[in-house]
Amino acid sequence: MTADLSEKLGREMTGDPARATDEQPETSTDTLPPPAKLPLRYRNRFVEFFYRLFTERPLGAVGAIICVLLLLTGIFADFIAPHGYNAISPLDRLKPPSAEHWFGTDHLGRDVFSRVVYGAQLSVIVAFAATTLSIIISVIIGLFSGYLGGRTDMTTQRVVDGWMCFPDLIILIVAVSVLGPGTWQVILILGLLFGISGSRIVRGAVLTAKENVYVHAARSIGASTGWILWRHILPNVMPPIIVLYTTRLAAVILAESGLSFLGLGIPPPAPSWGGMLSIDGRSYMFLAPWLAIMPGLALAIAVFGINMFGDALRDILDPRMRGGTGRYIARVRKPGGQTT
């Protein structure tokens, strides 16, 4: 896919070099790409991606299905949940799972199933908001640090180094101790935390991408830095960014629930999965183990799904990031076998 894109961009460059020096690039963008052909190619690529996902990476397909289910649960939580997430009913305290309360009830008589469903909604909101924020931060830092190089890069990377010395959870706890717990604070802190560490990956990809011939060509005909970054570098570092986005979603969900577990994340009565498992509810969990099992299970399944989908995505989109797979040992060990 990367080669495809760069080839396309390269073709655009040689086809009309004047465009790169154009003073108003906005007006000329829609006139240039070969008309009507692009949508078809994109659609094919999209179809091809899912074809490969389901045929080559069945586990990734399972992950994709879990992600879709999580997303749908989040969006339609109001319709799925039979009760409100904070509908207290003192008469039904700590009831075991039954036909009426699928996952039982908690110490306030709230329906655990409804809380888990609303918890999915909360997780989805926090995950998307924080991850989007973090990717924006990563891309900005990574693009400028990687492309500009020199002193800018040195300084930025030393700051990132310093930042990355601190364990994630410790930064989160300290930041929450300053900003106070709350949904927006958690999103902000998680976005910043993962944004800075993720910039490394974007920077690495930029360092490779900026050595491409068409980037040199663009620079030599006087294209502005912003234009090169936007039109030539960014499309080329898209695959690792997409992979980063997916893996970060799981990391954000885990971090948020970890924080809420410690009582520092999203404050009750919000139905955070981590919060439901928190120390405060510990004494009730001995009496009602479903309180501990159900939210944890939901969390594990969500993280599993995103991880699997992310892995498959990485293998399909970005072969450069793939670890040693393949069947080398079988080839090596067979006498006369071809080694690659």
Add this chain to the structure above:
Amino acid sequence: MGSYFIRRLLALIPTLIIASIIVFSVVRLIPGDVLDLMLSENDYSATGHDTREQLERALGLDRPIYMQYLSWAGNALRGDLGNSLWRNTSVTSEIAERLPVTIQLGVLSLIVALTIAIPIGIYSAVRQETIGDHVGRTFSIIALAIPNFWLGTMVVILPAMWWGWSPPNDIVPFFKDPLENLKVLLLPSIVLGASLSAVVMRMTRTMMLEVLRQDYIRTAWAKGLPERTVVIRHAVKNAMIPVITLIGILIPILFGGTVIIEQIFRLPGLGELLLQSVSTRDYPIITGIFLITGVVVMLVNLLVDMCYGLLDPKVRYDG
């Protein structure tokens, strides 16, 4: 050889300075209304921080920023991180009291993680695409998805429900009674180690596969060496070098893990002190712990890099 280590050591200085600035800025982030909140929430009269001015002075917020940083950093270098807002104890002594438990928990967990992960990872790579490989990978996929706090909670709750057994949490110093001490820390370490092992296992497997397709492995096979020798003498030795660097990456995760595990098993470690200080808004302690964890991670990374330099001569020449 020596120059590599010296260069590496010198590179630590800017990082250390930047890290200290980060810690310091976070302290400075404390907005003024938090001071008011601290005063309204808590009664500081016993400790002599009962007015806003006194609290500002105790936190050192009444001087210009650069002065605050310089005096704070200077004191920190001498090992003085200020005093607790609540107790009249120094932050350094509070941390020193808690650090052994956390370090012990961390080291034990690391040992557990490596002993589980490395053999399975090697086996998984050598017997790729067999049932054993699939079982190993499934385990690592599941371990990766299960949050350590959930695993820990289950480990505490289920035995208590079934057999009325709960893990001991009266910690004694290791040098006083090693056996009793390990009895308390073993279960928490296994929980934390198991959740860490997934990453190590994946890495070991990937690295082993990478090495197993190298030319020298083919040569070893061609010479007719037995599998044992090829795998252990030729492959594992080379595959372990990147796995060692992984330890540097694991240390921060380990620190985060200890905070959670200490809460679950009620161990009096650094994480417990941190959370307690967060709830009492004891900022000097929070800052101190923040700094200490950063410095420890940095030093471990330095050690890892040096081991890397010792093990892999290529690194030393590349600089």
